[in-house]
Amino acid sequence: MRDHMRHLSLTLVIFLLLTHTLFAEVSPMKSNDAEALSQANTRFALDLYAALTAGKDDNVAFSPFSISTALAMTWLGARTETATQMQSTLRFESGAESAAASFEGLLGVLDAKDKPYALALANRLWGQKGYDFLPAFLELSKKHYGAALQEVDFQGDPEKTRKTINDWVESKTAKKIKDLLAEGLIVPDTRLVLTNAIYFKGKWKTAFDKGDTFPAVFKSPGGDSDAQFMTKEATFGYADTLTAQLLEMSYDGDELSLVVVLPKATDGLADLEKGLSVETLETWMASFAQEKVLVQLPRFKAEGSVRLDDTLKDLGMKLAFSDDADLSGLNGRTDLKITAVVHKAFVEVNEEGSEAAAATAVVVGPKGAAGPSDNNVLRADHPFLFLIRHKSTNTLLFLGRVTKP
Incomplete structure (x- = not known):
C-alpha cells in the first residue's frame, strides 16, 4: 500500500456539499451575480468561523448562509455609514438591493421541490402591529427574500410573541431548532424581528451498513x-494533496454531497483552519477524481447556539448596534438599532445520511434600549471541520467542527 494510503488517524474537515447540477439551466441569476454572491458569502462565513473558534477547542456548528440572509434583509433598512459597515462586514461589493436580487435567484435554486432530498428555506418579518414601516422596505423584503410581514404585539404581550416566533422556527426546521429566542430577549419596546430558517435532510447514494459500524477511539x-x-x-470522489486527503460522498439525486478534508498531520486542524480561504476551497472542490476508498467516519451530532452581537461588532458592524445607528430605511427615522442577533444550528451525520437545520433572528428596537487495502483509506478519528455547501454556486450553508462526536 502506498505510504499516503495507510490507515490515517488525523484531523479532518467535512463539507456537506449541496450540489445542483442543473443550476446554469434553471437559475434566474446571472453568472456574475452568482459568483459575487458566492464570494461574499464564503468570505463572511470564514470570517465568522475564525471569530467563533478563536481560542476554543470545542464543537462549533452554525449556518453562515442563514446569518448572512437575515443580516442582508436587515441591511435593506440601513443607511449612510451604518449601511457601509454592514456591507463591508457581509463582504459585499454591491449595494443592498443588488445583493437582494442575487439572493432571490439563489433562494429559488436552493428551495428545491420534488427532489429525493429535503432542502427548505424560509424568511419572515415580525413587526409591531400598527407600526409605520416604510412600504419600500416591506416590498423589497417580500420580493427578494420572500419575507412577508406578520404583525404581532410586542408591546402588549412580548412573551406570547416570542413563543409565536419560536414556534414558527421550530415548524420550519422539523423541530430541530427550538427556543431560538431566549426568555427576556423580546421586550415591549421591540419593533421588528427578522428571521431566517433552513432545513436539510438527505440519504446517501451509497448507504453505510449499520451492521458494519464499529466502536473505536476518537482522539x-x-x-x-x-x-x-x-x-x-x-468509489467516491477523492483527491490527495501535499497536506490533506479529500473525499466526496454523494446523497440521493447526485446534487448533494458530503466532502471530507483530512489533514495528513495528526494535529493539523489549527493549520488547516489558518489556511481556509475562498481560493483554498475552490481548489479543493476542483480536484476530485473517482477512486475506490475505504471510509471510516464517526457518527456525530454537532449543535451550536450563539449570540452574535459582539462578534459582528468585532467584524466591523459597530454602528448598527449603537445609538448612532441609521436604520431609517425601515421607518424613515433614525430612532431604531439592532438590539440582538441570535443563531442556532444542528447537524447530524449517520449511516442513512445527514440532517441539518439552523435559524437566525435579528431583533430591532428603539435607541436607548439595552441589548439582550491497496485502496485509499480515510479513517476520521480526530477533530474535524464540516461545511454544508451548494457546489454549483459555492454557497456555504452550514459550517462548524466536531471535537467530540
Whole structure:
C-alpha cells in the first residue's frame, strides 16, 4: 500500500456539499451575480468561523448562509455609514438591493421541490402591529427574500410573541431548532424581528451498513473518547494533496454531497483552519477524481447556539448596534438599532445520511434600549471541520467542527 494510503488517524474537515447540477439551466441569476454572491458569502462565513473558534477547542456548528440572509434583509433598512459597515462586514461589493436580487435567484435554486432530498428555506418579518414601516422596505423584503410581514404585539404581550416566533422556527426546521429566542430577549419596546430558517435532510447514494459500524477511539483535544465509526468501501470522489486527503460522498439525486478534508498531520486542524480561504476551497472542490476508498467516519451530532452581537461588532458592524445607528430605511427615522442577533444550528451525520437545520433572528428596537487495502483509506478519528455547501454556486450553508462526536 502506498505510504499516503495507510490507515490515517488525523484531523479532518467535512463539507456537506449541496450540489445542483442543473443550476446554469434553471437559475434566474446571472453568472456574475452568482459568483459575487458566492464570494461574499464564503468570505463572511470564514470570517465568522475564525471569530467563533478563536481560542476554543470545542464543537462549533452554525449556518453562515442563514446569518448572512437575515443580516442582508436587515441591511435593506440601513443607511449612510451604518449601511457601509454592514456591507463591508457581509463582504459585499454591491449595494443592498443588488445583493437582494442575487439572493432571490439563489433562494429559488436552493428551495428545491420534488427532489429525493429535503432542502427548505424560509424568511419572515415580525413587526409591531400598527407600526409605520416604510412600504419600500416591506416590498423589497417580500420580493427578494420572500419575507412577508406578520404583525404581532410586542408591546402588549412580548412573551406570547416570542413563543409565536419560536414556534414558527421550530415548524420550519422539523423541530430541530427550538427556543431560538431566549426568555427576556423580546421586550415591549421591540419593533421588528427578522428571521431566517433552513432545513436539510438527505440519504446517501451509497448507504453505510449499520451492521458494519464499529466502536473505536476518537482522539479529542481533551483526551480520547469513544465513538461509533461507520465504514464503507466504494468509489467516491477523492483527491490527495501535499497536506490533506479529500473525499466526496454523494446523497440521493447526485446534487448533494458530503466532502471530507483530512489533514495528513495528526494535529493539523489549527493549520488547516489558518489556511481556509475562498481560493483554498475552490481548489479543493476542483480536484476530485473517482477512486475506490475505504471510509471510516464517526457518527456525530454537532449543535451550536450563539449570540452574535459582539462578534459582528468585532467584524466591523459597530454602528448598527449603537445609538448612532441609521436604520431609517425601515421607518424613515433614525430612532431604531439592532438590539440582538441570535443563531442556532444542528447537524447530524449517520449511516442513512445527514440532517441539518439552523435559524437566525435579528431583533430591532428603539435607541436607548439595552441589548439582550491497496485502496485509499480515510479513517476520521480526530477533530474535524464540516461545511454544508451548494457546489454549483459555492454557497456555504452550514459550517462548524466536531471535537467530540
